[in-house]
Amino acid sequence: MANHTLYIATGSQPFSSQFQEMLDMLLTGAAFGQATTLWLTPPALAALKLCPNNTLMQLADFGVRCVTEKSGREKNTTAATPCPVSADPLGHDELLSLRSQCDQILVF
Numbered sequence: 001m002a003n004h005t006l007y008i009a010t011g012s013q014p015f016s017s018q019f020q021e022m023l024d025m026l027l028t029g030a031a032f033g034q035a036t037t038l039w040l041t042p043p044a045l046a047a048l049k050l051c052p053n054n055t056l057m058q059l060a061d062f063g064v065r066c067v068t069e070k071s072g073r074e075k076n077t078t079a080a081t082p083c084p085v086s087a088d089p090l091g092h093d094e095l096l097s098l099r100s101q102c103d104q105i106l107v108f
Helices: 017-031 042-050 054-058 092-101
Strands: 004-009 035-040 065-069 088-090 104-107
Touching: 004 017, 004 092, 017 035, 017 054, 035 042, 035 092, 065 092, 088 092
Parallel strands: 004 035, 004 104, 035 065, 065 088
Antiparallel strands: none
């Protein structure tokens, strides 16, 4: 993956200034053609479930790929924690591979 940035949303405060800064950076990079992936971790998904945000719906329009961690017991993470955007559930090995292939990783 040439010039690929991975953003990892780890926090449980999805609408904090830090989270908003991450979204701004993510959307700006994607708007300029930067290959971008957003990994929504379980704490971030749980918080987003409580406070839906329309900003996340714009991600696909900018070509941002969203991923979540696939639960070991379930085939789709979204069954355990609904995801506010269309996201690809990836297994542990797939997420590790994604991390190793990205040029830049930003954790928020």
